[in-house]
Amino acid sequence: MMENHVKLPQMKSPEPNARNKGIKRHPCLRPLSRDHLLALIGAQKLLKASRGEISLDEGLSAFAKIWQDEITIHLADEEAILPQFIKEESDRERLFDDHKKLRAFAQMLGEKITDEKSAMVLAGEAGAFLDAHIRWEEREFFPRIEKTASPEEIERLLALTDEVESKRSRNRSCDSRIRSKRKNSI
Numbered sequence: 001m002m003e004n005h006v007k008l009p010q011m012k013s014p015e016p017n018a019r020n021k022g023i024k025r026h027p028c029l030r031p032l033s034r035d036h037l038l039a040l041i042g043a044q045k046l047l048k049a050s051r052g053e054i055s056l057d058e059g060l061s062a063f064a065k066i067w068q069d070e071i072t073i074h075l076a077d078e079e080a081i082l083p084q085f086i087k088e089e090s091d092r093e094r095l096f097d098d099h100k101k102l103r104a105f106a107q108m109l110g111e112k113i114t115d116e117k118s119a120m121v122l123a124g125e126a127g128a129f130l131d132a133h134i135r136w137e138e139r140e141f142f143p144r145i146e147k148t149a150s151p152e153e154i155e156r157l158l159a160l161t162d163e164v165e166s167k168r169s170r171n172r173s174c175d176s177r178i179r180s181k182r183k184n185s186i
């Protein structure tokens with residue numbers, strides 16, 4: 001199956017000494033991984049605002065847009081598609097618990113700011129949590145799904161994530177997924 005893997009753009013690690021390696025993702029999960037790149041930008045905006053590198057207003061507005069346009073849809077798609085492929089109960093719990101916490105963070109960040117210092121701390125916590133959630137999915141959760149799925153499950157996952165990709169506005173004309181190539185060659 002290795003020939004089906006592609007290298008995603010590098011995700012910067014928060015640990016200064018950690019080696020940055022691109023993550024190889026099977027086509028059946030690639031659309032959800034593509035979503036992660038935008039979610040990481042949202043996390044970075046929050047972290048930069050928390051460190052005062054950009055204004056709180058700029059960071060919160062940028063995050064709110066990505067949250068509304070991309071992340072809420074992504075979370076709902078993951079919750080609708082992935083549970084049937086999960087083999088470990090702890091993965092199911094973490095997926096739903098993390099999403100619940102992310103929604104709570106987004107709601108708190110959208111409330112009226114009365115204390116800028118507290119809002120910066122909250123932005124830092126939310127950004128770090130979102131970043132950690134994506135890294136867990138990319139480094140542990142998604143690889144476990146890829147490793148434990150049967151060939152039939154992989155086919156089913158491909159069909160479901162094909163549908164996800166078709167609903168996304170990005171790069172429709174340059175989708176290089178194996179399944180698309182296979183369809184075109186028939």
Ligand SMILES: [Fe+2]
Pocket residue numbers: 075078095099133137
């Ligand atoms: Fe998630």
Ligand SMILES: [Fe+2]
Pocket residue numbers: 032036074078134137
């Ligand atoms: Fe995700």
